[in-house]
Amino acid sequence: MRHLISPLDFSVEELDDLLDLASDIEKNPDKYxxxxxxxxxxxxxxxxxxxxxxxxxxxxxxxxxxxxxxxxxxxxxxxxxxxxxxxxxxxxxxxxxxxxxxxxxxxxxxxxxxxxxxxxxxxxxxxxHPTQTLTDLMTIRSLKGRLNNLTIGLCGDLKFGRTVHSLINALLRYENISFVLISPPELRVPEYIRENLTKAGAPFKEVTKLEDVMSDLDILYMTRVQKERFFNEEDYIRMKDSYILDKRKMKLAKDDMLVLHPLPRVNEISVEVDDDPRAVYFKQVQYGVYVRMALILTLLEVKI
Amino acid sequence: MRHLISPLDFSVEELDDLLDLASDIEKNPDKYxxxxxxxxxxxxxxxxxxxxxxxxxxxxxxxxxxxxxxxxxxxxxxxxxxxxxxxxxxxxxxxxxxxxxxxxxxxxxxxxxxxxxxxxxxxxxxxxHPTQTLTDLMTIRSLKGRLNNLTIGLCGDLKFGRTVHSLINALLRYENISFVLISPPELRVPEYIRENLTKAGAPFKEVTKLEDVMSDLDILYMTRVQKERFFNEEDYIRMKDSYILDKRKMKLAKDDMLVLHPLPRVNEISVEVDDDPRAVYFKQVQYGVYVRMALILTLLEVKI
Amino acid sequence: MRHLISPLDFSVEELDDLLDLASDIEKNPDKYxxxxxxxxxxxxxxxxxxxxxxxxxxxxxxxxxxxxxxxxxxxxxxxxxxxxxxxxxxxxxxxxxxxxxxxxxxxxxxxxxxxxxxxxxxxxxxxxHPTQTLTDLMTIRSLKGRLNNLTIGLCGDLKFGRTVHSLINALLRYENISFVLISPPELRVPEYIRENLTKAGAPFKEVTKLEDVMSDLDILYMTRVQKERFFNEEDYIRMKDSYILDKRKMKLAKDDMLVLHPLPRVNEISVEVDDDPRAVYFKQVQYGVYVRMALILTLLEVKI
Structure with missing residues (x-):
């Protein structure tokens, strides 16, 4: 019997099978x-x-x-x-x-x-939060057609954001991924993540301004600055508006860049961005259902 | 795609169809x-x-x-x-x-x-609270056989009671409805409701004593004096017992008068009234299920 | 129409039928x-x-x-x-x-x-808590093969523990049951239970040390010392560890003694006991599902 505790519990091959199954579910829901x-x-x-x-x-x-x-x-x-x-x-x-x-x-x-x-x-x-990571991977694979050869920006609270850490670790198993880590200095990724990146030989840079790197990105993964992670209200207020994605910043991005977000968002993505076809965070929710269906079938060893 | 946000979102004709469907569901539940x-x-x-x-x-x-x-x-x-x-x-x-x-x-x-x-x-x-209004309409139509030519008394908290406002507005679309509004002066219907009544040319009167009008009514719609609508405890206590329906008051009513209540009740209808065949507030709950079934089918455009 | 309010609402014969049905459900779940x-x-x-x-x-x-x-x-x-x-x-x-x-x-x-x-x-x-009692009876009957000729120890909070009172009253209807009541003096069974035992002529003794009686028991029914039943924290702390079942005490017991517990447990059974084949409190949970299935079928008068 198998469990899913960590996003890395599945090998890359097993993950491929899972995402294939999820894609088949998307195409043929009635079959399942x-x-x-x-x-x-x-x-x-x-x-x-x-x-x-x-x-x-x-x-x-x-x-x-x-x-x-x-x-x-x-x-x-x-x-x-x-x-x-x-x-x-x-x-x-x-x-x-x-x-x-x-x-x-x-x-x-x-x-x-x-x-x-x-x-x-x-x-x-x-x-x-491994099923979020599976969701992120499926969204990227479905909409980009691949999980390698990508420049991915991760923006916001990179210190406490578990979805960011999991996604980085998961993507490190694919080829030719460049990481751009965009955060205020206080919310940089933890040291062990930097070590993982170095160990894997993955190119990465840490920057503080989203605008400076926007045009390089294939994927922009936005995260919420979670109030509950802060110990005092002032720090939260000072930080939370620092990394807001709006139409102006979207103009700097590639035409086929994708914006993902694990949701819920508070205000780190302006609602004016929602109608941009590159904003795929609500599609991502739908992929989350397919991938969880695939996961349930896989863990229960149900064959169709 | 349609939503149901206000009780008036459906035309009278559409409402008729909906209530017909609800009645068919009541008669033939297995079909659905x-x-x-x-x-x-x-x-x-x-x-x-x-x-x-x-x-x-x-x-x-x-x-x-x-x-x-x-x-x-x-x-x-x-x-x-x-x-x-x-x-x-x-x-x-x-x-x-x-x-x-x-x-x-x-x-x-x-x-x-x-x-x-x-x-x-x-x-x-x-x-x-439009599905409550649909429920009220279905209850009246099912048990009275009509939605016109009625004298309806509405009693209790007519100021904050949204079910009362919605029901009045819904019934204004039917012919020959007389309204009797029974409340303490502090809890009279809001001005805009009085305006709606006047505009529609519907006969109505406002009274403070239930006994005085009991014998005129075809329908008595009781409401709870909701504690959460009051700003202070004293006002609530003074008011809440003012309009209690009991056996004594029921004796003044017509033999075929119906007592409705959106529930939950606290003590505004004495439990001794429950066994009176004219007390239909629990039947009303059952009609609420049928009408919601009809609504779901209608909004999902499911044809049987 | 029947309800189940008290564990004694069913006669011994009806209970037999219910437990037979539950056993059939256990063996042939697909049938139901x-x-x-x-x-x-x-x-x-x-x-x-x-x-x-x-x-x-x-x-x-x-x-x-x-x-x-x-x-x-x-x-x-x-x-x-x-x-x-x-x-x-x-x-x-x-x-x-x-x-x-x-x-x-x-x-x-x-x-x-x-x-x-x-x-x-x-x-x-x-x-x-009659369905707990049904669960207890089914567990004993399924694993011991009988509901008579048993020595049963009940240990822990016998004063407030409703499952204990119900189980005693239920077992009093079977033949040749000896009761051993193990509790601190402050948490003895209430007087009315002692009266029931005496009236039924059932042999029982009240002791304060679990070790002294361990070897006599066919069944040991452990209970949680529920914090919410105490009025002060000190009393709770002093009591709660008094009656902990551990490996050492299990060595004193018969090879075919069964340990039951209504769950949740806090620490009154040491986790080291969980792997002992005589510890059947998790099996008991499964029996609880079967017996509730049987109960639902019985009360709804569904025939298979």
Whole structure:
């Protein structure tokens, strides 16, 4: 039995298979609409995340399966002191697969070790969020036609943004990717990410102004400056508007550059950009459903 | 693509079709039990409402469809600062139709403008609650056999009660309706409602004592004096018991008068009235399911 | 129409039929997978309980039915002052059966009196939790092959633990059961339970040390010392570790003794015991799903 805890749990080849399956689902949704009939996913969200939770639920329902679970720790037995290990053993009696979001790093890994059903890490603290990474990869591959030979800019909160770290690590496995890291000095990527980049021999530069590099990019990955990552309000306010993408900046970009964003956004992308055909962050949401459908099928070993 | 934001979004003719469909569903539920197979409704409840949310969910399940969503803002991305416009674009990737309740007036309208799926306003602040109005109309039409030639009393909080305002506006489109508005002076209908009544040439009177008009009524529409609409506790306590319907008052009413209530009630209808055959507020709940089923079918353009 | 409010609502014969049905479900789950197609359960949880709620939901989904409901009072109309009697009449329009957990003793009984659908008590305050009792009985019967001729130890908080009281009362109807009640003096079973034991002529003893009786037991029913039952923190801390089951104590037990626990546990069973084949508390969870499936079928009078 397999789990998905880290974005690197799948080899590049396995990932290719998964993305192929997701693409086939996109093209032929009807083929899969009863693929998980009689199966149940448990969505165990110890912290709220509408987008991610509903994406899993939509994915399972699209496959003809059912959903049960909880959307915040308050309405779970966690408030009675139950350990994640115990919860997952109980959930194993109720569902065929589970998606777990937890504020504590490593909780899904602990769960997987005691689980008799596949566990999908749906985000563990500032740590990892592998299905977001799968979504990002599928979006790039579907719309660019490739996952190599790309210059990708990552902009915003690169220090705390787990989706950024995961995406960098995932793309390092592909050939000829250049990274442009755009952030205020206080929010640079952590040292271990710089080490990973150096170790892999991937070209990268760190800059503070989005305008300076805009024209070089094939992909611009914007991120939210998450209020909850800051310890004081002032720092947050000073930072949050620094890296706002607007029409003016979009004019500097290539005609086929793509703007991605893991969402939710606050104001780091001006709504005036939404109608630009290069803005694909809402398409990305749709790809997120396909890739989660493919993931559920893969982990449940359902063959169509 | 159509939405339902205001109770007046449908013409009288369209409303007739909708209510006909709802009546057919009531008579032949089996005919519709797979009508929405493979379809999903998203219930986006930014403030809690068991009755309304579960009515939508029951409606969709009765049609063979599925449900996803959230039941309070706490467990949604709203807490991360996401706009309703962004949320609906995301939800458009997950579901085929959505029902939204929001504390802010106009939020469902904003959502509809950005949505690629039909949006149903399930209540926006003190503003509108069109599916309640549809429910009220269906209840009256089903049990009275008509939507014209009626004397309707509306009692309780007529100032803040959005269901009252919506019902008045909806009934103004039918012939020969007399309105009797029963409330304490502090909770009279707002000026714009009086203007609507006058403009439409509908006979109406405003009174403060329920007993005085009881015998005139074909319909008595009771409403809750909602605690959350008051700014201070004293005002609430003084008011809330003023307009309690009990057995004694029911004796003054016609034999075929109907008592409706949008529910939940607190104590404005004494429980001793529940067994009176003229008390139809629980039947009304059942009609609410049928009418929502008809609405979902209509907005999704499902033909049976 | 029948409800399940108290564990004793079913006669011993009816209980036998129910457990037989549950065992058949365990052996032939496919036979039942469409048994409740088109039917809905409402899970009305006025206080959170992941395990119990999800067990009902899994049960209904396993039978091909659907689920709607709420997982805490905050997201229900209760916060608007609606009575349980009104809520159940509304829910009767939405669902075919309901499971209700409520912090107030007797709430499910009140609901049942006004309901037009079967009501299952899913726990009412410190009072009763009949589906846990059914689960306990099924676990014992399935793994011991009988419900008579047993020595059962009940350990921990015997004063407030409603599952303990219910299980004792349920087992009193079977022959030749000896009870060993293991608790600190402050948490002894209430007087009425002792009276029930005496009246039934069942042999029982009350002890304070688990080690002293370990070797006598066929069943050891462990319970959590629930923090929420205590009025002060100190008492809780002093008590909670008193009755921890560990490997050392397990060595004193018979080879075929079974350890049950209603879960969630905090630390009253050391995790080192989990791998002991006599530790069956996670199997118990699975039996809980089967027995709830059987219960739903029985109350809905579905014949297979």
């Amino acid at each position: 609409k009863e693929a998980c009939k009689g199966k149940k996913i448990a969505t165990l969200f110890y912290e709220p995340s509408t987008r991610t939770r509903l994406s899993f639920e939509a994915a399972m329902i699209n496959l003809g399966g059912s959903v049960l679970g909880f959307s915040s720790a308050d309405s779970s037995s966690a408030s009675k002191g139950e350990s994640v290990s115990d919860t997952i053993r109980i959930i194993s009696c109720y569902a065929d697969i589970c998606a777990m979001r937890h504020p504590k790093e490593g909780a899904p890994l602990v769960a997987a070790s005691k689980s008799s059903i596949p566990v999908i890490n749906a985000g563990d603290g500032g740590h990892q | 039990k797979e009508a929405c197979k493979g379809k999903k409704i998203a219930t986006l409840f930014y403030e809690p409402s068991t009755r309304t949310r579960l009515s939508f969910e029951a409606a969709m399940i009765n049609l063979g469809g599925s449900v996803l969503g959230f039941s309070s803002a706490d467990s949604s991305s709203a807490s991360k600062g996401e706009s309703v416009s962004d949320t609906i674009r995301i939800i458009s990737c997950y579901a085929d139709i959505c029902a939204m309740r929001h504390p802010k007036e106009g939020a469902p309208l904003v959502a509809a403008s950005k949505s690629s799926i039909p949006v149903i306003n399930a209540g926006d602040g003190g503003h509108q | 997978k469409e048994a409740c197609k088109g039917k809905k359960i409402a899970t009305l949880f006025y206080e959170p309980s992941t395990r119990t709620r999800l067990s009902f939901e899994a049960a209904m989904i396993n039978l091909g039915g659907s689920v709607l409901g709420f997982s805490s009072a905050d997201s229900s109309s209760a916060s608007k002052g609606e009575s349980v009697s009104d809520t159940i009449r509304i829910i009767s329009c939405y669902a075919d059966i309901c499971a209700m957990r409520h912090p107030k003793e007797g709430a499910p009984l009140v609901a049942a009196s006004k309901s037009s659908i079967p009501v299952i008590n899913a726990g009412d305050g410190g009072h009763q």
